[in-house]
Amino acid sequence: MRDAAPASPSETVYLKDYAPPPVAVRHVALRFRLDPEATRVVARLDCERTGDGPMVLDGEGLKTLRVEIDGAALPFADLIDGHRMTIPETPDRFVLETEVEIAPVRNKALSGLYMSNGMYCTQCEAEGFRRITWMLDRPDVMATYDVEIEADLPVRLSNGDEAGPGRWHDPWPKPTYLFALVAGNLVATSDRFTTMEGRDVALNVWVRPGDEGRTGFAMDALKRSMLWDERVWGRAYDLSVFNVVAVDDFNMGAMENKGLNVFNASYVLASPETATDTDYAFVERIVAHEYFHNWTGNRITCRDWFQLCLKEGLTVYRDQQFMADTRSAPVQRIGEVLTLRARQFREDAGPLAHPVRPESFVEINNFYTATVYEKGAEVIRMLRVLVGDAAFERGAQLYFERHDGEACTIEDWLACFEEASGRDLAQFALWYSQAGTPRVTVRESFADGTYRLEFGQAVPPTPGQTEKRPMVIPLAFGLLSEDGREIAPTQVFELTEATGSLEIAVAERPVPSMLRGFSAPVILDAGQSDADRLVLLAHDTDPFARWEAGRALSKDRLVRHAAEGRAFDAGWLDAMHRVATDAEADPAFRALALSLPSEDDLAQAVHEAGVVPDPDRIRATREAAQRALAERLGDDLDALRAACRVKVPYSPDAADAGRRSLAGVLLRLRTRLDGGEAARVAYAEADNMTDRMAAFACLLEAGDPSVAAAFEADWRHDRLVMDKWFSAQVSHAAPDVAVAVAETLIRRPDFDPSNPNRFRAVIGALAGNMAGFHRADGSGYRFVAERLVEMDATNPQMAARLSSAFSTRALWDADRQAMMRDALEQLAREAGSRDLREMVGRMLAD
Numbered sequence: 001m002r003d004a005a006p007a008s009p010s011e012t013v014y015l016k017d018y019a020p021p022p023v024a025v026r027h028v029a030l031r032f033r034l035d036p037e038a039t040r041v042v043a044r045l046d047c048e049r050t051g052d053g054p055m056v057l058d059g060e061g062l063k064t065l066r067v068e069i070d071g072a073a074l075p076f077a078d079l080i081d082g083h084r085m086t087i088p089e090t091p092d093r094f095v096l097e098t099e100v101e102i103a104p105v106r107n108k109a110l111s112g113l114y115m116s117n118g119m120y121c122t123q124c125e126a127e128g129f130r131r132i133t134w135m136l137d138r139p140d141v142m143a144t145y146d147v148e149i150e151a152d153l154p155v156r157l158s159n160g161d162e163a164g165p166g167r168w169h170d171p172w173p174k175p176t177y178l179f180a181l182v183a184g185n186l187v188a189t190s191d192r193f194t195t196m197e198g199r200d201v202a203l204n205v206w207v208r209p210g211d212e213g214r215t216g217f218a219m220d221a222l223k224r225s226m227l228w229d230e231r232v233w234g235r236a237y238d239l240s241v242f243n244v245v246a247v248d249d250f251n252m253g254a255m256e257n258k259g260l261n262v263f264n265a266s267y268v269l270a271s272p273e274t275a276t277d278t279d280y281a282f283v284e285r286i287v288a289h290e291y292f293h294n295w296t297g298n299r300i301t302c303r304d305w306f307q308l309c310l311k312e313g314l315t316v317y318r319d320q321q322f323m324a325d326t327r328s329a330p331v332q333r334i335g336e337v338l339t340l341r342a343r344q345f346r347e348d349a350g351p352l353a354h355p356v357r358p359e360s361f362v363e364i365n366n367f368y369t370a371t372v373y374e375k376g377a378e379v380i381r382m383l384r385v386l387v388g389d390a391a392f393e394r395g396a397q398l399y400f401e402r403h404d405g406e407a408c409t410i411e412d413w414l415a416c417f418e419e420a421s422g423r424d425l426a427q428f429a430l431w432y433s434q435a436g437t438p439r440v441t442v443r444e445s446f447a448d449g450t451y452r453l454e455f456g457q458a459v460p461p462t463p464g465q466t467e468k469r470p471m472v473i474p475l476a477f478g479l480l481s482e483d484g485r486e487i488a489p490t491q492v493f494e495l496t497e498a499t500g501s502l503e504i505a506v507a508e509r510p511v512p513s514m515l516r517g518f519s520a521p522v523i524l525d526a527g528q529s530d531a532d533r534l535v536l537l538a539h540d541t542d543p544f545a546r547w548e549a550g551r552a553l554s555k556d557r558l559v560r561h562a563a564e565g566r567a568f569d570a571g572w573l574d575a576m577h578r579v580a581t582d583a584e585a586d587p588a589f590r591a592l593a594l595s596l597p598s599e600d601d602l603a604q605a606v607h608e609a610g611v612v613p614d615p616d617r618i619r620a621t622r623e624a625a626q627r628a629l630a631e632r633l634g635d636d637l638d639a640l641r642a643a644c645r646v647k648v649p650y651s652p653d654a655a656d657a658g659r660r661s662l663a664g665v666l667l668r669l670r671t672r673l674d675g676g677e678a679a680r681v682a683y684a685e686a687d688n689m690t691d692r693m694a695a696f697a698c699l700l701e702a703g704d705p706s707v708a709a710a711f712e713a714d715w716r717h718d719r720l721v722m723d724k725w726f727s728a729q730v731s732h733a734a735p736d737v738a739v740a741v742a743e744t745l746i747r748r749p750d751f752d753p754s755n756p757n758r759f760r761a762v763i764g765a766l767a768g769n770m771a772g773f774h775r776a777d778g779s780g781y782r783f784v785a786e787r788l789v790e791m792d793a794t795n796p797q798m799a800a801r802l803s804s805a806f807s808t809r810a811l812w813d814a815d816r817q818a819m820m821r822d823a824l825e826q827l828a829r830e831a832g833s834r835d836l837r838e839m840v841g842r843m844l845a846d
């Protein structure tokens, strides 16, 4: 199933080449006779000519047994060339029937039909359906489905409504990528939901026997998502059953198959003993996200894969809104920005930068990126700011009315908002086509009662895009007085040219609070003074801007320490102390304000300051800063920790989670002073996984040799908790031993690299341990590259995804750059898959 040849231009698919298919498939009837080694699939396609030219079907790794048109056999061997079957001529209306054999048990790529712990399951997005049977495997071919599953297994599921044992009918036309089948020995937690249209819906969360006790939160999140989508977007569910299945071996988080969402078990199963608050939040968010796809993705889908952000950016925007409504909106927003900067800004700044709507790809699975998802969501957030809430809502409803049942483009989406708002969105559309994070500068002056702001924007060059045009950038800002009063509430300045300016009449020189709520995904240089930042940190009414001021103060201190060896000043430490002890502020906010910028963030900032970053030095700086903070907090540390104590029984709600989060940050600081004494007590006393993991991390960082064995003794029976155990040991290992720790872990019998969660727990964690991965001797690079080559032979998607660890090459010193290049060249030589070859090719192309 692997392609042998290197990536060549002929493998590249271009947006500009899009052409509709000449044949529509109106209905698909599938019959499966499941067998691990020899599953038979009979597919009957009701087809109709819609244009001229041959019918080209996709198929990969199929043993073809029969191809017939209207009952007459075709000489299929002559028609098949690699992964294509070309039928030169067809009647206007016809039935194409094929029969193939596949071996799910041998499918380790986890794309198509595969097996996980004895259960059959599928993953078809983006192009996995072709590994099940011959079909026009493209999103603009939408059909209704009938599915029949023969197997000696108690549970047999597919999309749509149940039409008898093992038989399913899906009345809603859908593309192949939303097809799903699950069969196995599963048990359900069940509930019901009545939609606003009066439809009674059976809800089931299917898991392996033994896991039933951990499904309650996912079910609750599902019901709340259904209600929220009705209330906020007017979208109701449209089948009589909604099934969710937890699968152990899954490449990503989850998949929105129509009526049959398949989830990585780690994003469904949650109990206080085994899941952290972060896990709970992921379960809630991903359940919501996949459910919301039912309208944004399933009922209205993408014309082609270049339009991926049409469903993903929009659905992320919707899940973010849901989380903001469900939890603390400011804390959610800060978290979103942290993720955007850590993942998307990093992507945008390196060789993997691409527009929110890419214009070409070799392997579409390489474009399920932070840019398509997270920046895609930011673009929608900006659209809302620009057209206003009322026009946004009208535009969204118009989109649902006009395009229900269709496969659409970004142009279709934007046209609805142009119509609803009367506004020309041509310049706004640049957000979809221009890659790179815009840099915005702001300079201020004040004289004679006039405050003047001057803005500038520049979008940096990115691969394949050297020239950039000015974008429309909504900059939300407010003004405070120097003693912290708000003197101008939030307003939005639209920067549409390379430069722009604004004058406001005010009596005194104000303190500007810029980019409130992070109103645009840009890098802002406001040239702000420490004095202004301290005012904002103490008084800003916009929680994001308040947090941002503190973050800027901290980042500045840590960068100067790492780059110039400058000591931490009392002004900063006092400000941090005030935030920590501000009893009025939400504990979750305080936890975020006290958390220092990550090592990755600091490496990028040191690089931007014109100094080559040294990973060990950055690590040491962060350690020193934590120690200095801990010393400044002094006795308050323990008092604050005590005040964070949360009532029992455990609740995953935002308020309690916020207290646990602050307690975790404080414990980390405490550990810098007592070598792990408080963490040992916290570990012993922990009655939930959040507190336990926080203490475990502290003890690992303190170099406690016994804690890993103690944890393992308690949890070796639990695969999801053991993923945390694997991951934490690598993430929190000292830089000089991180590779050795990872090497020891992968030799254990319970390290199964074919399980993506376990593979990520070790290899992904090492790539994320900055000073461990970037060892000066290159051992981190070699270790990760070797594992990726091994992984590529069975699961190319996984290997390609983790290969982005090498995308930060340009940040580092010449020796590291050379060693990273060596690792990439090794990957280029030894990569068999199109997936990994494309990624490596992009990372080497400079």
Ligand code: B3K
Pocket (backbone or CB within 6 Å): 125, 126, 252, 254, 255, 256, 289, 290, 293, 312, 365, 368
């Ligand atoms: N749509 C899926 C992701 C599919 C990834 C394919 N490589 C999950 C989601 O975004 O909801």
Ligand code: ZN
Pocket (backbone or CB within 6 Å): 289, 293, 311, 312, 315
């Ligand atoms: Zn999605």
